[in-house]
Amino acid sequence: MTFEGGEGSGKTTQIARLAGHLRSEGHDVVTTREPGGSPGADALRHVILSGAAEGLGVEVEAMLFAAARADHVDTLIRPALDAGKIVLCDRFHDSTRVYQFLDSELDQDYRDAMERAALGDLLPNLTIILDVPASVGVERARQRRADHSPDRFEKEDEALHERRRQAFRKLAEDEPERCVIVDGTQAEDKVAAEIRDLIDDRLGAARFEAIGQSLGAGQAIR
Template sequence: MSGAARTGVFITVEGGEGAGKSTQIARLAEHLRRGDREVVITREPGGSPRAEQIRTALLAGVAKDHGPFAEALLFSAARLDHLDTLIRPALARGAVVLCDRFADSTRAYQGAAGGIDPQEVAALERVVVGPTRPDLTLILDLPPETGLARARQRAEGQGPDRFEAETLSFHQRLREAFRSIAAGEPERCVLIDAAAEPDAVTAAVRAAVEGRLPQLRRGGQGHAA
């Protein structure tokens, strides 16, 4: 992390459409705040005013016709601003940052599912993210048919966004990509069955956080270095 010592904890939550990330992040934040910790909830694309503008364009499909690499560049531009204006300052002051999607989504959506060469995705990630990598990534896993059905129900009559409108085969590739990321980096990632009831998912999330990051247990002391 550039500019200041990192004393906070960076947790990202990943998964396909309708995986329940927002619900589980809100529940985890409530749990951690009971321990008198500062918890910052954020999301990608977005999280800062400039990045939210890029989010609106991306989800509207503005970049779709230009291909997945153009989309990846826009995601990266949003991520740069998000890191500089929100994530890194929060970590420097010792906060727990809970981020709904991060660099793994670029690997999965534009990389594995979109067809960008993995080396190109990795190069973008090195430049944009640098050393500010998650301490823990929770990957909520469920069949894409289930997730897309949940997403449609959540939309309440609104049309699908740029990514929800993709084919089922795209979403199947996404799921496999996230599972591959979890298998390839087990020291950072925990795969969680998101097809279970929400309370069971919450319990699994909490167990993963407290198991991997004991300093965040209720009554724990200090922060991650």
């Protein structure tokens, strides 16, 4: 499961809360983030977020994101999924679609090629898009800056953040089976409860489907 949204949308907080809930229900949960999440990807994280890669051009920067994601998928995400764990990721390929390809001269064929190289056949089962107006998210990010220096994306103007917000909303419109929008302006507890109920429903449906498949195959259910 992936969490997406603009700066200050509350992804990190909600991932931590959902992970705690799922663990209390007996699930083995891995939380991770992008860019980063594995040694190789973390090595590229500083280059990307510091702005050092900007001078290399958007095409090279997209390649760096793809390389970081490929390492993240191969060394952390796939092994965790193969072991039956639930993976919660703070940003994934949708952020690259929005942050690197919005207002870019790079075309969709190039984007799709980068995604195939990084992901293979792996896509999230569910993507939660935390939606907040850019003005709200930017203000939250400003308040957070008391603890750390803003990265290159947090420094960008509010109008660009709003265009990215709309791009995330368009992704949800285009892929409604995978993407669900949650109003991130609600109180933190209310957002957490909405996400928890959504995930519990999805997991319950998945269990029911698995039982049905087992019965159809004539396997005993204990």
